[in-house]
Amino acid sequence: MTLRDRFLRYVKIDTQSDDKSKTAPSSLRQLDLARLLVAELKDLGLQDATLNEYGIVYASLTSNAGVTHPIVGFLAHMDTALEMPGGPVKPRVIGDYDGDSIVLNKGLNIVLDVKEFPHVPSFKGKTLVVTDGTTLLGADDKAGIAIVMAMLEHLKNHPEIKHCPIRIAFTPDEEIGRGTDHFDVAFFGADFAYTVDGGPLNEINYENFNAASADVVFHGKAIHPGYAKGRMVNAQSLAHEFYESLPEKMIPELTDDYEGFHHLVASKGEVETAEAHYIVRDHDGAKLAWHLDQFRSVAQAMNERYGYDAVALTITDSYRNMRHHIEAKPEVLERAQQAFERLGIVYKAAPIRGGTDGARLTYAGLPCPNLGTGGYHAHGKYELAVLEEMETMVQLLIQIVKKQ
Numbered sequence: 001m002t003l004r005d006r007f008l009r010y011v012k013i014d015t016q017s018d019d020k021s022k023t024a025p026s027s028l029r030q031l032d033l034a035r036l037l038v039a040e041l042k043d044l045g046l047q048d049a050t051l052n053e054y055g056i057v058y059a060s061l062t063s064n065a066g067v068t069h070p071i072v073g074f075l076a077h078m079d080t081a082l083e084m085p086g087g088p089v090k091p092r093v094i095g096d097y098d099g100d101s102i103v104l105n106k107g108l109n110i111v112l113d114v115k116e117f118p119h120v121p122s123f124k125g126k127t128l129v130v131t132d133g134t135t136l137l138g139a140d141d142k143a144g145i146a147i148v149m150a151m152l153e154h155l156k157n158h159p160e161i162k163h164c165p166i167r168i169a170f171t172p173d174e175e176i177g178r179g180t181d182h183f184d185v186a187f188f189g190a191d192f193a194y195t196v197d198g199g200p201l202n203e204i205n206y207e208n209f210n211a212a213s214a215d216v217v218f219h220g221k222a223i224h225p226g227y228a229k230g231r232m233v234n235a236q237s238l239a240h241e242f243y244e245s246l247p248e249k250m251i252p253e254l255t256d257d258y259e260g261f262h263h264l265v266a267s268k269g270e271v272e273t274a275e276a277h278y279i280v281r282d283h284d285g286a287k288l289a290w291h292l293d294q295f296r297s298v299a300q301a302m303n304e305r306y307g308y309d310a311v312a313l314t315i316t317d318s319y320r321n322m323r324h325h326i327e328a329k330p331e332v333l334e335r336a337q338q339a340f341e342r343l344g345i346v347y348k349a350a351p352i353r354g355g356t357d358g359a360r361l362t363y364a365g366l367p368c369p370n371l372g373t374g375g376y377h378a379h380g381k382y383e384l385a386v387l388e389e390m391e392t393m394v395q396l397l398i399q400i401v402k403k404q
Contacts, residue, residue, distance in 0.1 A: 016086025025055030073193030076144030077174035139375030
C-alpha cells in the first residue's frame with residue numbers, strides 16, 4: 001500500500017476524541033482506526049500487535065541485525081482535535097501544486113489564501129492533501145501514523161536494511177490531554193522514543209511549555225437591580241475585573257517563541273456566580289511560577305477589597321518542559337540529528353508552544369522528543385499535508401533505526 005493510500009484511508013475514519021467523556025478511550029470511534037491498525041500491523045508480520053482495554057495499540061518489530069539495543073520507539077496518536085468537526089473528511093489531493101491560493105469549497109467560499117498563509121507557495125510543485133473546508137483533515141496525527149506504518153512496510157520489503165529492535169504505539173485521546181494516562185512505559189520497553197506528531201519535516205522538538213491551569217469561581221451578590229446600589233456585586237463584573245488585573249500583553253495573540261502567556265479558554269456566568277478557565281504556559285519554570293503568583297495576588301487583592309471570599313482560585317499543574325531530561329539522554333537527539341545529516345536535511349531544534357505526549361512520557365522515564373510529519377495548520381479547516389515531506393519522514397525514521 002502506498003503512503004498516500006494509507007493516509008487517505010486513515011483520515012476518512014472519524015476518530016475525534018470527546019473531552020466530556022470519562023471513559024478511556026473517550027470515544028468508541030477511535031477504536032475503528034485502532035482495530036484497523038492492529039490488522040495491518042499483523043499483516044506486516046508484527047504478530048504481537050495488540051489493542052488494550054484503554055484503546056492503545058502496541059506492537060514490536062524484532063531486530064534483523066542480531067542486536068538487542070538500543071530499543072527505539074515511535075508513537076503517534078489516533079484521535080483528532082475538537083475545534084472543527086472530525087468527519088466525514090473529504091480529502092482532496094492536489095498534484096503539482098501551482099503556488100496560488102487554494103479554493104477548498106467554492107460553494108461556501110472557503111479559500112486557503114496565500115496572503116494569510118505566506119509559506120504555502122513554498123510547496124509549489126509538490127503534492128498536497130487538503131480538506132473541503134468543513135472538517136479537519138486529521139493529518140494531526142494520522143500523517144504520523146501513516147509515516148510509521150510506511151516505515152514498517154519498507155523494512156519488511158527490504159530485509160537488507162539492518163535495524164535495531166523497534167517498538168510502536170498508537171494512542172487515543174492526545175488532543176484532550178489523556179494520551180498517556182494509561183501508557184505502560186515498562187511494557188513498551190524502549191530505551192527512548194519519538195512522537196511523530198509535528199509539522200515541518202526539518203524540525204526536532206525537545207522543548208515544550210511548562211503548563212498549568214487556573215480555574216476561577218466568582219461569587220457575587222444578586223439583588224433586584226432596582227435596589228442594587230451599594231448592595232449588588234455582579235459576579236460577571238468580578239470575572240472581568242480579574243481578567244483586566246492580570247499582566248497585560250501576556251496573552252496568546254501577543255506572544256511568540258519563548259514568551260509565556262495566560263489564555264482565557266472558557267467562561268460563563270450570571271450575577272450570582274461566574275466561572276473562568278485559564279491555561280498558563282511558559283518554557284521557563286521560574287517564569288511560570290511567577291505568572292501563577294500573579295493569579296494568586298489578584299485573587300487575594302480582590303477578596304481584601306470586597307471584604308469576603310469573592311474569588312476562589314484553583315491552580316493545577318499539567319505538564320513540564322522535557323528539555324533537561326532529553327539532554328540527559330544524548331543518544332535520542334544524536335540518532336535523529338545523524339539521520340537528518342545522512343539525508344542532507346538542514347534541521348533545527350524548535351520549541352513547542354504547547355504540550356506533547358512525549359513530555360509526559362519523558363517524565364515517566366521514556367525520553368521522547370518530537371519529529372515532524374509534513375502536516376500544517378492543525379486544528380482547523382485549512383489543515384493540509386505535503387506528501388513529499390511525509391515520504392521523506394519515512395526515510396528519516398528508517399535512518400534512525402538502521403544499525404549504526
